[in-house]
Amino acid sequence: MTTAKTGATTAPKSSFWSSGHWPTLVAAFLYFDLAFMVWVVLGPLAPAISADLGLTPAQKGLMVAVPTLAGALLRVVNGLLVDRIGPKRAGAISQVIVIAGLFLAWLMGVTSFTGTLALGVVLGFAGASFAIALPLASRWYPPEHQGKAMGLAGMGNSGTVLAALFAPGLAVMFGWNAVLGLACIPLTIVFFIYLVMAKDAPNAPAPKKLAHYFEPLKTADAWWLMGFYSVTFGGFVGLAASLPIYFTDQFHLTPVMAGYCTAACVFAGSLVRPMGGALADRIGGVKALMMVFVVAALALAGVPQADTLPAALGLFVIAMLALGTGNGSVFQLVPQRFSAEIGVMTGLVGMAGGVGGFYLASSLGFAKQWSGSFAPGFYIFAGLAVVALLGLLFVKSQWRRAWGAAEGVRI
Numbered sequence: 258m259t260t261a262k263t264g265a266t267t268a269p270k271s272s273f274w275s276s277g278h279w280p281t282l283v284a285a286f287l288y289f290d291l292a293f294m295v296w297v298v299l300g301p302l303a304p305a306i307s308a309d310l311g312l313t314p315a316q317k318g319l320m321v322a323v324p325t326l327a328g329a330l331l332r333v334v335n336g337l338l339v340d341r342i343g344p345k346r347a348g349a350i351s352q353v354i355v356i357a358g359l360f361l362a363w364l365m366g367v368t369s370f371t372g373t374l375a376l377g378v379v380l381g382f383a384g385a386s387f388a389i390a391l392p393l394a395s396r397w398y399p400p401e402h403q404g405k406a407m408g409l410a411g412m413g414n415s416g417t418v419l420a421a422l423f424a425p426g427l428a429v430m431f432g433w434n435a436v437l438g439l440a441c442i443p444l445t446i447v448f449f450i451y452l453v454m455a456k457d458a459p460n461a462p463a464p465k466k467l468a469h470y471f472e473p474l475k476t477a478d479a480w481w482l483m484g485f486y487s488v489t490f491g492g493f494v495g496l497a498a499s500l501p502i503y504f505t506d507q508f509h510l511t512p513v514m515a516g517y518c519t520a521a522c523v524f525a526g527s528l529v530r531p532m533g534g535a536l537a538d539r540i541g542g543v544k545a546l547m548m549v550f551v552v553a554a555l556a557l558a559g560v561p562q563a564d565t566l567p568a569a570l571g572l573f574v575i576a577m578l579a580l581g582t583g584n585g586s587v588f589q590l591v592p593q594r595f596s597a598e599i600g601v602m603t604g605l606v607g608m609a610g611g612v613g614g615f616y617l618a619s620s621l622g623f624a625k626q627w628s629g630s631f632a633p634g635f636y637i638f639a640g641l642a643v644v645a646l647l648g649l650l651f652v653k654s655q656w657r658r659a660w661g662a663a664e665g666v667r668i
Contacts, residue, residue, distance in 0.1 A: 278456060278458070280454040280456065281393060281454065282410060283454060284451045285390040285410040285455065286390070287447045287450060287451065288348055288386060288389075288451050289387065289391075289410060289416070290414075290415060290416040290447075291416055292384070292390075292416065293383070293386070293417050293420075294419045294440070295355060295359065295416075295440050295444065296324055296328060296380050296383040296386075296417075297417045297420050298380070298440065299321050299373065299376070299380070299498070300421070300497060300499065300500070300501050300502070301420050301421050301424040301512070302424055302425070302428055302433045302436060303320060303321055303502050305425070305429075305433040306367075307502075310368075310369065310370060310373070312370060313626060314502075314623075314625040315622045315625075315626040316622070317502055317622055318499070318502070318618055318619045318621055318622015318623060320370070321498040321499060321502070321622075322498065322614070323373075323374050323378065323615075324377040324378075324380040324384055324498075325384060325494055325615040325618060326381070326612065326615035327377060327380070327381020327384065327385075328382075328383070329608045329609070329610070329611020329612045329614070329615060330608060330611075331382055331384070332385045332387055332603075332605075332607040332611060333601075333604045333605060333608050334604070335351065335385045335387075335389050336392075336603055336605065336607075337467075337601060339388060339601075339603070339604070340598075343457045344393035345393065345455045345456065345457050348390065348451065348455065349448070349451070349452065351386060351389060352444065352448045354382045355380070355382050355383045356441050356445060358379030358380070359380075359438070359441050359444070362379070362437045363434060363435065363441070364438070366434055367434060367437075385607075387603070387607040388608075390410050391588065391607075393410070393457070395599055396457075396458035396460060406534075409534075414493065414494075414526070414527050414584070415523070415528070417523045418520045418523045418524045421501065421517070421523055422516060422517065422520045423516075424436050424516065425501070425511075425512040425513045425515070426516070429513060471601070473595055474605070478594050478652075478656070479602065481648060482594070482602075482606050483605060483608075484609065484645060485546060485645055485649065486584070486587045486607070486609050486610040487609040488580075488583070488613060488638075488641055488642050488645045489546075489580050489584050489610070490583075490611075490613065490614065491609075491610050491611070491612065492553060492614075492638060492642070493523075493526050493577065493580040493584060493614070494610070494611070494618075495613065495614040495638075496522065496523075496526075496573065496577065496580075496617065497519065498614065498618045499618045500518065500519040500523075500573065501515045501519050502621075502622070503621070504518050507631065508566045518566075521574065522574050525574045525577045525578045525581065526578060526580055526581030526584075527581060528581070529581040529582045529585070530581045530582070530584050530585045531585060532582065532585065533545060533582035534585035534586070535585075536585070537589035537590070538589060542587065542590040542593075543590075543649060543653045543657070545583075546583055546586045546587065546645075546649055547649055547653075548582075549580070549582050549583035550579075550646035550649065551646060552575065552576075552578075552579035553576050553583070553639070553642045554639045554642035554646070555639075556572045556573075556575040556579065557576050557639040558635065560572050560573065560631075561631070561636065584610075587606065588603075588606075591603065591606055594656075616638075617634065617638050620633075620634040620637065621634040
């Protein structure tokens with residue numbers, strides 16, 4: 258029988274499907290999936306919005322980046338709410354805010370650049386779902402299955418595929434503002450499914466004083482994990498929001514075709530997230546992340562050299578495969594080190610990922626406006642992946658000695 262060490266005792270490993278609560282896992286996935294769909298919806302709609310409102314490249318970049326930044330900051334708030342009132346209740350509140358905000362935006366109309374930024378802040382609540390959905394699922398599973406549980410719940414980032422596939426076509430048929438109202442329909446359906454299926458785990462940590470929630474920030478490990486996720490998830494969501502603009506500007510595709518190309522890239526990154534968690538469970542999150550940063554850096558640095566659509570598309574798919582694997586790998590590590598603070602750490606690490614996405618999306622817009630090319634934005638982000646790799650090489654031995662061996666799981 259395969260065993261896993263925990264301190265001085267030895268306990269048998271449990272089956273993944275028998276050790277958790279699959280209705281909650283499904284509910285967490287659906288909530289996360291639809292929330293991510295609307296979180297990045299301004300990206301696929303950006304060509305139509307830009308043409309209607311006459312936006313500059315920098316304004317387009319900021320428009321698609323603001324939901325990412327708002328989501329990053331709100332993830333900390335949601336991380337606190339998860340530990341104070343429980344993930345199920347926190348998720349219900351967040352979903353109501355997003356549905357109400359989109360409905361009002363459709364009803365009143367968005368007629369200015371300032372209006373798109375205000376909508377972006379509301380959509381940030383959808384992006385902050387990350388800090389709720391993952392602990393909602395994770396708390397049901399033991400350490401040896403954290404990578405798979407977090408990966409399956411986190412595969413909800415595939416909602417970005419739905420936005421890229423359907424938003425441009427619906428905008429052509431009904432107008433881009435109508436898409437905001439149409440999005441309320443699936444969001445409402447999933448909201449009621451969530452209320453029925455989701456259940457808080459019985460082993461939730463007791464609420465602590467507010468100051469104690471930020472105790473992890475006193476440790477270097479928390480900052481390292483936040484930095485690594487700012488590259489992996491930041492790259493994923495930054496590209497998901499920016500690729501429709503890139504494909505329409507660089508290769509003069511129609512918004513619908515740009516959406517299809519974006520969907521292919523995002524699907525690749527979403528599909529491998531649970532595989533990244535499972536891979537990290539098998540070979541260790543550190544080793545998996547090392548491979549991720551190398552591949553992502555090479556692919557992103559190669560994008561400016563690609564002068565044809567197939568070449569660029571291929572490099573983006575490779576980059577997204579690496580970044581998606583990295584997302585699952587980071588969250589195999591987080592609960593191993595911070596199991597008692599998983600709610601707030603999910604929020605903090607998720608916030609760092611959102612900040613990385615904001616930087617990539619906005620920098621691509623500014624790079625295009627100031628230099629006439631997207632290349633500087635891609636080169637700098639590839640450089641950040643190299644910096645992350647060097648940081649990982651610096652801490653890997655210390656992590657394996659200090660807390661990997663104590664938990665009895667691969668890191």
